[in-house]
Amino acid sequence: MFNAIVSAETLQATLDSVGVLVDECKIHLEADGLEIRAVDPANVGMVDLSLSAEAFESYEADGGLIGVNLVRLQDIAGMADKDQLVHLELDEETRKLHISIEGLEYTLALIDPESIREEPDLPDLDLPANIVIEGRDINRAVTAADMVSDHIELGVDAADELFYVSAEGDTDDVHLELDTDDLIDLVAGPAASLFSLDYLKDMNKAIPSDAEVTMELGEEFPVKLHFDIAEGQGTVTYMLAPRIQSN
Amino acid sequence: MFNAIVSAETLQATLDSVGVLVDECKIHLEADGLEIRAVDPANVGMVDLSLSAEAFESYEADGGLIGVNLVRLQDIAGMADKDQLVHLELDEETRKLHISIEGLEYTLALIDPESIREEPDLPDLDLPANIVIEGRDINRAVTAADMVSDHIELGVDAADELFYVSAEGDTDDVHLELDTDDLIDLVAGPAASLFSLDYLKDMNKAIPSDAEVTMELGEEFPVKLHFDIAEGQGTVTYMLAPRIQSN
Amino acid sequence: MFNAIVSAETLQATLDSVGVLVDECKIHLEADGLEIRAVDPANVGMVDLSLSAEAFESYEADGGLIGVNLVRLQDIAGMADKDQLVHLELDEETRKLHISIEGLEYTLALIDPESIREEPDLPDLDLPANIVIEGRDINRAVTAADMVSDHIELGVDAADELFYVSAEGDTDDVHLELDTDDLIDLVAGPAASLFSLDYLKDMNKAIPSDAEVTMELGEEFPVKLHFDIAEGQGTVTYMLAPRIQSN
The missing domain is CATH 3.70.10.10 (Proliferating Cell Nuclear Antigen)
Structure with a gap:
């Protein structure tokens, strides 16, 4: 029923x-x-x-x-x-x-x-860094990174207490740093992972620009993005697997 | 001159x-x-x-x-x-x-x-049903029907005093019923005819959403749609031939 | 630095x-x-x-x-x-x-x-006609001319003190006349030249509709278009070579 x-x-x-x-x-x-x-x-x-x-x-x-x-x-x-x-x-x-x-x-x-494809189990990861960021900042980072590359690094500089986004293209680079003043909240911890921009662009489309997005990050670990819909009566969690760093 | x-x-x-x-x-x-x-x-x-x-x-x-x-x-x-x-x-x-x-x-x-192709004579049909409907309701019906099919049935249920629109797709169906409260006016009579959605979509483009459209309908007969333009100083009549019902 | x-x-x-x-x-x-x-x-x-x-x-x-x-x-x-x-x-x-x-x-x-391609020297031409026109009028002329032709004539009728734009297509023509009332300023002089519409369309894209554009014209000479950007703290000059009249 x-x-x-x-x-x-x-x-x-x-x-x-x-x-x-x-x-x-x-x-x-x-x-x-x-x-x-x-x-x-x-x-x-x-x-x-x-x-x-x-x-x-x-x-x-x-x-x-x-x-x-x-x-x-x-x-x-x-x-x-x-x-x-x-x-x-x-x-x-x-x-x-x-x-x-x-x-x-x-x-x-x-x-x-x-x-229909089987439903996934979103693993319960205990990730060391926790960033609370506005949807519009994710949008800016993803849009800019997309001009130069097809992948994007998300990380935390624990010493300087800042969250960073970085994309390296063949000739041009994009870098965004947000400190505790720019973010809604930050729990710093060792975190740096590389992700496919295609997926983040898709997820970004569904994130309202005024949403508070909680991001959980680790070192070469998946990222988790949480935000509310329906005025807090719905919640969405995205999880995105990392790409292997090719240094 | x-x-x-x-x-x-x-x-x-x-x-x-x-x-x-x-x-x-x-x-x-x-x-x-x-x-x-x-x-x-x-x-x-x-x-x-x-x-x-x-x-x-x-x-x-x-x-x-x-x-x-x-x-x-x-x-x-x-x-x-x-x-x-x-x-x-x-x-x-x-x-x-x-x-x-x-x-x-x-x-x-x-x-x-x-x-230029010869001008048609729009035949004077004495159709049994007469529906006066807002342009926006035609738009809703046509838009929805277009998702499931390429033809659409327009009809009147004389017993229940309502005008209906129906489209049947391979898996999905669309149905809209408008009674005398939803319509501007209704003269009920036996009416049910199938039409090509392509033509109705084209005609719909030219019908303002706030227009009062008078629709004349019969059983497997053409439909006539009348509405005013130029603040009542112009009139448009569309006539659309029915498709043969393939039951 | x-x-x-x-x-x-x-x-x-x-x-x-x-x-x-x-x-x-x-x-x-x-x-x-x-x-x-x-x-x-x-x-x-x-x-x-x-x-x-x-x-x-x-x-x-x-x-x-x-x-x-x-x-x-x-x-x-x-x-x-x-x-x-x-x-x-x-x-x-x-x-x-x-x-x-x-x-x-x-x-x-x-x-x-x-x-990068060598920079041009924009020649200092002493052109006989000088028209000051709103960007929106250039836009209207270019848009209309584009419907009928791929070139456009710009000229001045010195006797009648007016600036004209003319485009001749295979079947249809476009003509626009602006007199001293329609223009911001006009210094009449013998002027009539034919230009490629493709270039004017491109230049038009960068001209704000409320810009005051100063146009210098001659007979089968290049046209020069001047306008300000950045609230007068920047200036742009376009120069466009004429097409040979093929009468």
């Missing part, structure tokens, strides 16, 4: 956060909210999303699992204005999702969850 | 209403206004447009007929700001149309009307 | 003025400001730009010469908001330009000035 009403804005933010990594996903319809975990085909980028029942105007579910075509669902949600309400109702028998937006009813055929 | 001054906004609305169906057309320069009738190359969609002399700042004509390249004329009108005035003057001798916009003069070579 | 701070808006206007003609250029870092001269590969369009030290928040230079990839530099400047400050500093040893925008540092490899 699944029957819920949610603002188009919240639904769009939810779908976009996952849609930057995968085209289809499983959605757990838990009693207390939605849960989505997905990994990209190359097993490099992962997402773990929770959207609490409180993020909805009304919400009823009892633990089902559905598979959806995210691209299609994003298109449907995108037809609504941000403040319109979207009604979602699962028809258990036909395995279709009824989506209605002010009288317009869309019947979406679901995908067999078995046919 | 033809010599007229009109706001760019009115000229643009006029040309766009016809330009969604054809690239060139004949324009009748009657004493009391302009008349345009045109049919698309496949003979499926037709338009009948009248623009009263009152829609112009000044208007003089005595019954001539010209052929124009609509695409070119739309480009010229599109250079003007909406509230700028466009002066149109026919040079009978050279068969050219002089178009001037605040000092800028464009001389447009006309097309021999004989070389 | 070169160390300067400038608003992103001023830097963008400077680079765009030159970038419409060439992809790389030499920049003279004079004590009293920047100087750039460049000519397009076909030797048809030239630009001469000066940006006074007063256009900068701070400026120190002692006469160096650098070669830059303009496209790359435009991209970097384009990342900044118009009112952000851009810090430029030359590293003489590595021949790199350090560009920093609110903590973000970009290291741009310079190009050997010897490898």
